[in-house]
Amino acid sequence: MENFLTFLNSDKYITYVCSSYLICFFGLLFLKISSHIKEKKAIKEYTDIKKKYES
């Protein structure tokens, strides 16, 4: 806890550290979400196309 409090009081570094973590996690989150959306779209297209050609 002491280390965390020292970090919170470090005016000079807190912006650098927090911005790095935010950029990193938003980047990974964006990739994860966009990959999921792409997968869902592909599954939907596959089901539609399968139905279309089977009928």
Place this chain on the structure above:
Amino acid sequence: MNFFNLSSPNKFQKFSKRIYPWVSYGSVMFLFIGLFFSFFKSPPDYLQGESVRIMYIHVPAAWLSLQIYVVMAICSFVSLVYKHSLADIISRSCAPIGATYTFITLITGSIWGKPTWGTWWVWDARLTSELILFFIYIGHMIVSNSYEDYRKGDKNAAILTLVGIVNLPIIKWSVDWWNTLHQPASIMKLDSPSIDSEMLTPLFFMAISFFLIFLSIMLTRISTEIIVRKIEIIKSNF
């Protein structure tokens, strides 16, 4: 379980569906443990102060930017020599993830550089070779998506990946070969790591978490690519 069976895209898809939840939950769990150790247990560095906490995301991202490229290079070799479709799919799925990790490495490195070196960017060997790696990833994505026939795109992207592998030893040993502003290796050394265990622990957990995040995104993208190729086959048959 016979791992050679996984070379079939359909069997791989079934296997990936089974392990996906474990990988995803594991990545979140290790991420929280890593963040806890990074902010609560790790002390500030005597020289770099609190900015050392950037290391816990910068270093694992840098490791993965190289490891993902190695995976892509192996798959490209297998694809060119054995014409294996799953190898192409893995390589194509890995490229955007590798590009993202390289981007994170460059951005976090730049942010870390400002309070440590006094500058956002220098054209030193390590930074420049990592930037080249980012361009190779982007190049792979452009080449593999530039052709209507995905096989042509995969083949040319595989050649590009194998040519680009020459950049990996340059990135790894640039800090030893040239006089750079970037510090030399302190963890991946032949003798023991030169950083304290209090800093090594969060680094270890964050590295596992980043690896599992890579694995979970890769499994999703492989599954998508297999479905897209099935659609292409159905369309071409009718």
